[in-house]
Amino acid sequence: MFQTKGVNWSLFILLAIALIGTGVWYAIRPAIKTGGQSAVTDSKTITVITGGDVSMGRQTGQKILAGEIDYPFAKIADTLKSANITFVNLESQLIDLGGETQSPTSEYRFAGPPEGAQSLANTGINIVSVANNHMWDYGKNGLESTLAALDAMNVKYVGANMDTEKVFEPVITEMKGKKIAWLAMTNLLNGYENSGASKYIAFQDGAKLIEEIQAVKDSVDWVFVSIHSGTEYAEKPSEAMVKITHDLIDAGADAIIAHHPHVPQKIEIYNEKPIFYSFGNFAFWQPFSFWTENSFLAKLKLTEPHKVEYEIIPVKAGWQPELLTDEKMVEQLYSRLNPTS
DSSP states (O other): OOEETTEEHHHHHHHHHHHHHHHHHHHHSOOBOOSSSOOOOOTTOEEEEEEEEEOOSHHHHHHHHTTOTTGGGTTTHHHHHTSSEEEEEEOSEEOOOTTOSBOSSOTTOBEEOTTHHHHHHHTTOOEEEOOSTTTTTTHHHHHHHHHHHHHHTTOEEESBOSSTTSTTOOEEEEETTEEEEEEEEESOOOSSSOTTGGGTBOBSOHHHHHHHHHHHGGGSSEEEEEEEOSOTTOSSOOHHHHHHHHHHHHHTOSEEEEEOSSSBOOEEEETTEEEESOBOEEEOOOTTSHHHHEEEEEEEEEOSTTOOEEEEEEEEOSSSOEEOOOHHHHHHHHHHHSOOO
């Protein structure tokens, strides 16, 4: 049956089914990228690398003060520079504390020197979220110094502003004739000097965030929202986290970039939009579990307005993050990011 002029149609049909299946597999399971080279794209495609927590404090801050400006990203700079835009969560203030990068009274209070902004810029990181629980560790002066340092190095920031009327406003980046709106919010603030923090940092106002998304979505090509929320070291996002991220997608967000748990959590596709519930650590040292030491970046591929494709870049986190290439560890990471249930 299905034999015509020497053509084995049964084999042809089986091959076609296999190819269709492969296409579905790639749609559900984006490629794991373990090299530092950028994917081949056309001249109109925009690539955006997004990642998790970055601290310029503690040992990293001391290295920077000693003149090793490029220390934090020395092992992964080529990967970060391969994208048109690179975004991370800057989870430390940048302020001159006379050599201090770690509080002598609390291990959870730290800051990097202002030169940390140059460390970011040198490695291709050109936009950061400053809406997180450490962005008030040294109070208003620390925040003001941080934003000034970022401005001096032309690194854009979102999620805080010294003008209290602009705290929740989106930041627009333009690339190849297209516009991306970035918004950010944190649901947590540390208690060291947090009196008045919510005047300057986008804090725990989902309704306001949704309002800003709805106001900007029709005037840009993509809307990306950074959320600092969740339970530290939790394997899965909470029901509250799932609810707010779904609400943000429904309002018009095209991707959710979330962090705070310090471990990677699953990736969900909701209404054809990716939700990265937690990127985990990136340039952040917490060597006490497999999941605090291993995480990922996402390389977003933007070709059509409001459509986002992505691939995973496995990462070994720490003082100096680097690409994760061990096949078994990569598979373990992938199983966590895309669970079967």
